[in-house]
Amino acid sequence: MRAVVFVGPSVPPDAVRAIVADRVETRPPVRRGDIQALYADGGAPPTHIGIIDGQFFQGLSISPKEILAVMDEHRARVYGAASMGALRAAELHPWGMIGVGDIFEMYRSGRVDADDEVAITYDEDTMRALCEPMVNMRVAFDAAVARGVVPAHVGALAVRTAKRLYFPDRTYRRVLDELAGAIPGDDHARLSGFLQGEDVPDAKRADGVALLDLMLADLRAQA
Structure with a gap:
């Protein structure tokens, strides 16, 4: 074989x-x-x-x-x-x-x-990803809602925000920048911490x- x-x-x-x-x-x-x-x-x-x-x-x-x-x-x-x-x-x-x-x-x-x-x-050369795939973002934002990091409407807005971006521009940092001012500051801080943590799904x-x-x-x- x-x-x-x-x-x-x-x-x-x-x-x-x-x-x-x-x-x-x-x-x-x-x-x-x-x-x-x-x-x-x-x-x-x-x-x-x-x-x-x-x-x-x-x-x-x-x-x-x-x-x-x-x-x-x-x-x-x-x-x-x-x-x-x-x-x-x-x-x-x-x-x-x-x-x-x-x-x-x-x-x-x-x-x-x-x-x-x-x-x-x-x-x-290195096979290192230069952006984040949309499916990973969907799963990660769903996990943030499921774990109580942010409410459902914030998770849904994060998904819509990511989807609007051209795929090479999709990074968690770019999505967080787009969300700044569009969601409450404490939600933004918690989501940012979650996405930078070791438990974010891949x-x-x-x-x-x-x-x-x-x-x-x-x-x-x-x-």
Whole structure:
């Protein structure tokens, strides 16, 4: 069996290595043609393929047809989560693509439907994200309300404020700047403290880790 995962800014490289060690090959964010190239690189045909990150605007995005072809022609198990993987899995789960995590469920349920919800800009050398994905912000603002940091109407305003921004401009600092004067000062201070704390959710990372864990579990079960 051969397993490959396409991953970039959603899960830091050191975290990926700690989870998969040498059991899963890692590749940078997927783009059009990358999956088919796996079957022409001289190695064993991949049996398990994970898609976490993919290119949206930096290059041509992987198409649903490419994934369907791999599942049909090569009988590969294809998993999707967190970013491009969640988007494609929501489209293709009726045909056998395995969706993982909360972001996949957000797309599958129709709660979100736009590409910009997971799109970000990132440093291609370090894979460090340069902005915050909208889905992470939704989950974080929901958590702030659920934990009593701010009332529901403030959380909803924060989501609307973030959504109005062009995706490369989405950062928690930018949203907080936009909210200054629009919400009570004590709410602003509590929300700022929450977003700078260690407990702020990172939905993309959590879902990417869940995909890696599931791939490893399937590999062990089929060994």
